[in-house]
Amino acid sequence: MDSIVVQGGQALKGSIPIAGAKNACLTLMPATLLSEEPLTLTNAPRLSDIRTMTLLLQSLGAEVSSLAEGGVLAMSSHDINNHTADYDIVRKMRASILVLGPMLARDGHAIVSLPGGCAIGARPVDLHLKALEALGAELDLREGYVHAKATGGRLKGGRYAFPIVSVGATENALLAAVLAKGTSVLENVAREPEIVDLAQCLRAMGAHIEGEGTGTLTIEGVDRLHGATHPVVTDRIELGTYMLAPLIAGGEVTLQGGRRGLLEAFCERIEAAGAEVTESPAGLTVRRANGPMRAVDVETAPFPGFPTDLQAQMMAMLCTAEGTSVLDEKIFENRFMHAPELTRMGAKIDVHGGTATVTGVDRLRGAPVMATDLRASVSLILAGLAAEGETKVSRVYHLDRGYEHVVRKLSGVGAKIERVKDDV
Numbered sequence: 001m002d003s004i005v006v007q008g009g010q011a012l013k014g015s016i017p018i019a020g021a022k023n024a025c026l027t028l029m030p031a032t033l034l035s036e037e038p039l040t041l042t043n044a045p046r047l048s049d050i051r052t053m054t055l056l057l058q059s060l061g062a063e064v065s066s067l068a069e070g071g072v073l074a075m076s077s078h079d080i081n082n083h084t085a086d087y088d089i090v091r092k093m094r095a096s097i098l099v100l101g102p103m104l105a106r107d108g109h110a111i112v113s114l115p116g117g118c119a120i121g122a123r124p125v126d127l128h129l130k131a132l133e134a135l136g137a138e139l140d141l142r143e144g145y146v147h148a149k150a151t152g153g154r155l156k157g158g159r160y161a162f163p164i165v166s167v168g169a170t171e172n173a174l175l176a177a178v179l180a181k182g183t184s185v186l187e188n189v190a191r192e193p194e195i196v197d198l199a200q201c202l203r204a205m206g207a208h209i210e211g212e213g214t215g216t217l218t219i220e221g222v223d224r225l226h227g228a229t230h231p232v233v234t235d236r237i238e239l240g241t242y243m244l245a246p247l248i249a250g251g252e253v254t255l256q257g258g259r260r261g262l263l264e265a266f267c268e269r270i271e272a273a274g275a276e277v278t279e280s281p282a283g284l285t286v287r288r289a290n291g292p293m294r295a296v297d298v299e300t301a302p303f304p305g306f307p308t309d310l311q312a313q314m315m316a317m318l319c320t321a322e323g324t325s326v327l328d329e330k331i332f333e334n335r336f337m338h339a340p341e342l343t344r345m346g347a348k349i350d351v352h353g354g355t356a357t358v359t360g361v362d363r364l365r366g367a368p369v370m371a372t373d374l375r376a377s378v379s380l381i382l383a384g385l386a387a388e389g390e391t392k393v394s395r396v397y398h399l400d401r402g403y404e405h406v407v408r409k410l411s412g413v414g415a416k417i418e419r420v421k422d423d424v
C-alpha cells in the first residue's frame, strides 16, 4: 500500500489543470448500455473508479477501451450478453447501481447486487427502486440482489416525485426513462452539473429531455438511441479541493478549466472567509484577499448549495482560520471521519451529530494520519500543506478513486509532496 508524504510550509504558485468529473463520468459510462452504437467520452479522468466501472461494463459484455490521450474512452454495447451486475464489483463502488436503469430500459430485465452502506453513511437505494417502479419495473429483492423486469417487456413513461433530492436516483431514472414508451415526468430531481452533463450526452444520442438543471425533468421516450461523442464536464470537486490549497498554504494558484458557475455557493463561502477568486478564460485564480483566513459557517446541501463532497476539505482550511466556524453536514449522517485525524494534527474540532465546531489554531503540526474515505483523505493532504513538519497520509487507495496525478499537480505549484511505498 502507498502513502502520501507532505512537508508543510511551502507557499504555492502556478497552475493546476482540472480533470473531467469522476461523478459525471461514472453516470455517462452506463449510458453506453442504451445503444448498440458506440459512445465515446473525451476528457475522462484517470481514476480507479473509472477502471471499476470499465470492469463492470465489460462483465456485462460491453467493449470499453483503455483510456487514451485526451481522456478518450471508447465504448460499445453491441453485444450485451450478461444482465447480472455481480456483488464483487458493485461492493467496490456504489455508482455500479447506475447500470440497473439502462439495462432494464434496453432489454427489459436486469439483476444488480445491492451496494450496501459505506464509511460515510447507510446510503440506501430505495429511491432508485421506487423511481424505476414508477416507470413500470417489477422488482424483487432476493439474496442481496435486485431482480428487475419491465412489465410487458418494456418500461413505460410514468411520473415520480422524489421525496428527497438524490443525485444517483435521478440519474438512474433518467437513464431508464429515455427508452421507456411514452412521457415521464420526474419531480424534485437533483440539479447537479453532472445531471446536466448526462442529459446533454443523452440528447446527443437522440434522447428527448427537457428541464435539466431545474427541479423537474420531462422525458419523451424514444425507440432507440444512436452513438455519440461527448466531453465530460469539469470536476467541480477537484476544482474546489485545489482552490483551497493556496488559502491554506498561501500563494496564488490558477485552476485551469475552472468556472465559477460550477461552484457558486462554495466560492461565496470562501470569499466570506477571506479568499479572492478571479475568473478568466483560463480558469479561476485563487489567493488570500488580505491577511489571514477567517471563520465562516457552512451548511451542505444539494446543488446549487455547498457540496458535501467539499465539506472535509473546507474543514481543513477552517482549522487555521481566525475564529470559530460551524459546519453542518446535511447530506450524509457520518461524514466527519477526517475530524479526529485533523485533531491529531493539532486542530480544535468538536463533533456532535451532524455538526462540527472548528476553532482556528495558529498552526497545525504534521503527523501520521489515515483516512477512511476519498474526500477525508484529500483534506488531510491539504492540511499537511501548511502544517509544521511532515504529514504522512496512509491508505492512498481512497485518494486514487477520485484524484488523478495528485502528487504531480501539487508539486507542480511548489508543494513538497511525494508518494511512497509502505514497508510491509
Ligand SMILES: CC(=O)N[C@H]1[C@@H](OP(=O)(O)OP(=O)(O)OC[C@H]2O[C@@H](n3ccc(=O)[nH]c3=O)[C@H](O)[C@@H]2O)O[C@H](CO)[C@@H](O)[C@@H]1O
Residues within 6 Å of the ligand: 023, 024, 026, 094, 095, 121, 122, 123, 124, 125, 126, 127, 128, 129, 164, 165, 166, 167, 168, 169, 302, 308, 309, 331, 332, 333
Ligand atoms: C458517484 C456520485 O455521483 N456520487 C455522488 C452522489 O452520491 P449519491 O448519488 O449516492 O448521493 P445521493 O444524492 O443519492 O444521496 C443524498 C442523500 O439521499 C439518501 N438516499 C439516496 C438514494 C436513495 O435511494 N435513498 C436515500 O435515502 C442518501 O443516503 C443521502 O443521504 O451524490 C452525493 C451527494 O451530492 C455525493 O456526495 C457523491 O459524491
Ligand SMILES: C=C(OP(=O)(O)O)C(=O)O
Residues within 6 Å of the ligand: 023, 093, 094, 095, 309, 374, 375, 402
Ligand atoms: C462520496 C463520493 O463518491 P461515491 O458516491 O462514489 O462514494 C465522492 O465522490 O465524494
